[in-house]
Amino acid sequence: MQRPAGARLQGRCCPRRGTRVQQVTRAQQVAGQGKVYIDPVEQEAAAFAPATVANLGPGFDWMGCAVEGDGDVVTARVLPDRPGEVVIESIEGDGGRLSLEAPKNCIGIAAIETLRLLGGAPSCGVALTLRKGLPLGSGMGSSAASAAASAWAVNTLFGCPLSKDTLIIAGLASEAVVSGYHADNIAPALMGGFILIRSCDPLDLQRLPFAGDLWFVLVNPRFEAPTSEMRAVLPKEIPMKQVVNNCAMGGSLVAGILGGDAALIGRALDSDAIVEPVRGPLIPGFQAVKEAARAAGAFGCTISGAGPTAVAIVSDPEVGQRVKEAMVGAFKAAGGLEVNSAKVVRLDNEGAKRV
Numbered sequence: 001m002q003r004p005a006g007a008r009l010q011g012r013c014c015p016r017r018g019t020r021v022q023q024v025t026r027a028q029q030v031a032g033q034g035k036v037y038i039d040p041v042e043q044e045a046a047a048f049a050p051a052t053v054a055n056l057g058p059g060f061d062w063m064g065c066a067v068e069g070d071g072d073v074v075t076a077r078v079l080p081d082r083p084g085e086v087v088i089e090s091i092e093g094d095g096g097r098l099s100l101e102a103p104k105n106c107i108g109i110a111a112i113e114t115l116r117l118l119g120g121a122p123s124c125g126v127a128l129t130l131r132k133g134l135p136l137g138s139g140m141g142s143s144a145a146s147a148a149a150s151a152w153a154v155n156t157l158f159g160c161p162l163s164k165d166t167l168i169i170a171g172l173a174s175e176a177v178v179s180g181y182h183a184d185n186i187a188p189a190l191m192g193g194f195i196l197i198r199s200c201d202p203l204d205l206q207r208l209p210f211a212g213d214l215w216f217v218l219v220n221p222r223f224e225a226p227t228s229e230m231r232a233v234l235p236k237e238i239p240m241k242q243v244v245n246n247c248a249m250g251g252s253l254v255a256g257i258l259g260g261d262a263a264l265i266g267r268a269l270d271s272d273a274i275v276e277p278v279r280g281p282l283i284p285g286f287q288a289v290k291e292a293a294r295a296a297g298a299f300g301c302t303i304s305g306a307g308p309t310a311v312a313i314v315s316d317p318e319v320g321q322r323v324k325e326a327m328v329g330a331f332k333a334a335g336g337l338e339v340n341s342a343k344v345v346r347l348d349n350e351g352a353k354r355v
Contacts, residue, residue, distance in 0.1 A: 036119075036120040036121065037083075037120060037121050037122070037123040038118050038119070038120040038121065038122050038123060038158060039123050039124075039158075040078050040122075040123075040124055040157045040158050040159075041157070041158060041159040042078075042156065042157050042159075043077065043078050043157075044075065044076065044077045044078070044157075045075070045076050045153050045154075045156035045157050045354065046073060046074065046075040046076070046153055046354065046355050047073070047074055047076075047148075047149045047150075047152035047153035047156060047352055047353065047354055047355060048071050048072070048073050048149055048352065048353055048354075048355045049071050049072055049074075049144075049145040049146070049147075049148035049149040049152065049189045049190065049351065049352040049353075050066045050067060050068065050069070050070075050071040050145060050189060050192075050348045050351065050352075051066070051067050051069060051070055051071055051134055051140040051141055051142075051145060051218075052064050052065065052066050052067065052140065052141030052144060052145070052184075052185045052188045052189050052305075053065050053067060053140070053141075053216065053218075053304045053305065053311050054139075054141060054182075054184040054185045054304070054305040055184065055272075055275065055302075055303070055304075055305060056253060056265075056268075056269045056302065056311075057249065057253065057268060057269030057270060057271060057272040057276065057300075057302040058245075058246040058247075058249040058250040058253060058268065058269070058271065058272045058273075058274075059184070059196075059250055059253055059269075060246075060272075060274065060275045061182045061184055061197065062184060062196060062197045062198075062250075063184060063194070063195070063196055063197070063250075063253065063254075064141075064183075064184035064185055064187065064188045064194075064195055064197070065188050065193060065194045065195070065347060065348075066188040066189060066191075066192045066193065066347070066348040066349075066350075066351050067216055067218065067345045067346070067347060067348050068345045068346045068347070068348045069218075069343055069345040070133040070134055070140075070341075070343075071133050071134060071145050071149070072130065072131065072132055072133050072134055072142070072145040072146045072149050073130070073131040073133065073149060073355060074107055074128055074129070074130050074131075074146065074149035074150040074152075074153045075128070075129045075131075075153060076111070076126050076127070076128055076150070076153035076154045076156070076157050077089075077126070077127040077128075077129075078124045078125075078126065078127075078157060079124055079125030079126060079127050080124050080125075081124075081125075082124070082125030083121065083122055083123055083124055083125060084115065084121060084122050084125060085125035085126070086102040086108050086111045086112050086115070086125065086126050086128065087102060087125065087126070087127045087128065088100045088101070088102055088105055088107065088108050088127075088128050088129075088130070089127050089128065089129050090129045090130070091105075091129070091130045091131075091132065092129075092130070092131045092132065093131055093132030093133065094130075094132050094136065097136060098130075098132075098136075102128075104177075106143045106144075106146045106147045106150070106174040106175070106177070106178050107128050107130050107146050107147065107149070107150035107174075108128065108150075109147070109170075109173055109174040109177055109178075110146075110147035110148075110150040110151045110154075110170045110171055110173070110174040111126055111128055111150050111151070111154045111170075113151075113169065113170035113173045113174070114150070114151045114154040114155055114162065114167060114170045115154065116170075117162055117166060117167070117169065117170060118158060118161065118162070122158075126154055126157065128150060128153075130146060130149075130150075132146070133145075135220065135340055135341075136224070137224040137225060137226050137227075138220050138305075138308070138309050138340075139220075139225060139303065139304040139305035139306050139307045139308060139309040140218065140220065140304055140305065140309050141185035141186075141188075141189055141305060143174070143175065143178045143179050143185075144171065144175060144179075144185030144186040144189040145185075145189050146174075147170070147171045147174035147175065147186060147189070148167075148171055148186060148189035148190045148351070148352045149352060150174075151167040151170045151171055151190070151352070152164075152167065152190070152352040152353070152354070153354075155167060156354055164190045164191050164351065164352065165190075165191065165203075165205065167190055168183060168186055168187050168190055168191075168203060168205070169203060171183070171186035171187075171189070171190060172186060172200065172203070174186070179227045179228075180227060180231070181200060182197070182200065183195075183197045183200050183203070183205070184197055185305065187205055188351065189351060189352060190351050190352045191205075191207060191351045191352075192348050192349045192350045192351030193207055193208070193209065193210065193347065193348075193349045193351070194207070194208040194209075194210060194257050194347075195207055195208070196208055196254065208254065208257045208258060209257075209258070210257050210258075210260060210347060210349075211260040212260055213346050213347065214262055214265070214313070214346065214347040215262070215313070215314045215315070215316060215317060215319075215320050215344060215345070215346055216311055216312065216313060216314070216320075216344070216345050216346070216347070217293070217298065217311065217312040217313075217314055217320050217323045217324045217327060217342075217343070217344050218304065218309055218310075218311055218341070218342070218343050218345060219289070219309065219310050219324065219327040219328055219331065219339060219341075219342045220308070220309040220339065220340045220341045220342070221283075221284075221285075221308050221309075221310075221331045221335065221337040221338070221339050221340065222337055222338045222339065222340055223283065223284060223308045223335075223337050224308070225279075225282065225283060225306055225307040225308040226306075227305075227306040229282075230279050230282065230306035230307060231306070233278045233279060233282065234275065234278065235274070235278060238274055241273075242273040242274050243274075245271065245273040246272060246273055246274050249268045249269075249271045249272065249273075250268070252264055252267070252268035252271075253265060253268040253269060256268055262299060262313055262314075262315060263299045263315075265299065265300075265313050266298065266299020266300030266301075266312070266313035266314075267299060267300050268300070269300050269301075269302045269311075269313065270290075270294070270299070270300025270301060270302060271300075272302060275303075276302055276303055279303055279306070279307055280303065282307070283303065283307050283308045283310075283335070284331075284334075284335030284336060284337055285330055285331050285332075285333070285334035285335020285336070285337060286303070286307075286308075286310065286335070287334075288330040288333070288334030288335070289301065289310050289327050289330040289331055289334070289335070290302070290310070291330070292326040292327055292329065292330035293310070293312040293323050293326060293327050293330075295326065296319075296322045296323040296325075296326035296327075297314065297315070297319045297322055297323055298312035298313060298314050298319075298323045299312075299313045299314065299315070300312065300313055301313075301327075310327060310331075312327065314344070317344050320344035321344060323344075324342045324343070324344055327342065328342050
């Protein structure tokens with residue numbers, strides 16, 4: 001796997017309370033058996049992973065970024081007498097909808113895969129708790145945030161021997177079960193910033209640096225848009241004209257990121273000719289929201305992930321407040337939808353972190 005250029009990856013160093021503590025995973029070899037057991041170096045660790053915006057218009061399945069604000073928190077605790085087991089003890093904030101069976105839940109799958117990636121047999125089991133800060137089916141990378149937080153928390157228990165780009169493999173296994181085999185949410189949730197997905201098999205990522213602050217407006221209406229249903233409407237064949245448009249807009253999106261040009265990013269994400277035209281009509285009032293955002297000063301507006309959250313790019317927080325109010329009003333007036341949340345947030349360049 002190619003290590004993403006410019007990425008700030010964390011290996012064996014786990015920052016805690018502002019200090020830098022070098023920790024090395026302890027391994028024990030059982031005499032006569034040749035089996036290597038991996039010991040934890042901490043009894044408990046908690047990690048946070050942020051919301052993400054995937055696709056960004058023409059970047060369907062190959063571009064995503066992390067944003068500051070809400071996210072999910074997973075706490076991992078050592079189970080000393082249950083080697084290799086993963087148990088989910090509790091989940092808060094999901095309304096009782098998520099399974100407590102580890103193989104059926106994104107945090108459980110990510111934890112199981114993280115233990116596998118350690119390269120030895122864990123001498124303990126792991127108990128997990130999840131506090132959801134992101135709504136389910138929101139288009140803000142809810143499952144990816146949970147998986148990223150779980151992977152980083154479990155990795156921290158063992159002294160952080162695995163880098164963030166390696167842990168994306170664990171996150172992909174989780175995403176494959178709950179939302180599809182794509183890394184445009186899990187990669188930025190772990191690594192932060194903008195991530196270009198060149199390939200998932202083999203995994204090949206490129207981190208795209210953006211200079212300065214970039215501001216987003218995220219408005220999540222009370223309307224659920226399951227990823228499976230939103231994928232079902234995607235066209236099987238695409239006219240060449242639309243393909244050419246999206247290639248040009250995808251190139252413009254990358255150019256805007258690398259050039260630190262928020263206006264170009266906004267114009268590019270506003271110009272998807274393939275996915276947004278078929279998904280937008282499924283979100284009540286979306287077209288009016290898009291138009292209201294631009295009229296209020298946004299550089300551009302599109303669907304975040306599979307929706308229904310709408311995302312706009314703005315020049316600064318003051319403009320963002322005006323755009324936010326306009327988008328909320330349009331969802332209510334044109335779509336008849338109340339809003340769960342409406343926020344102006346910055347690009348998150350850190351991704352998953354210990355808390």
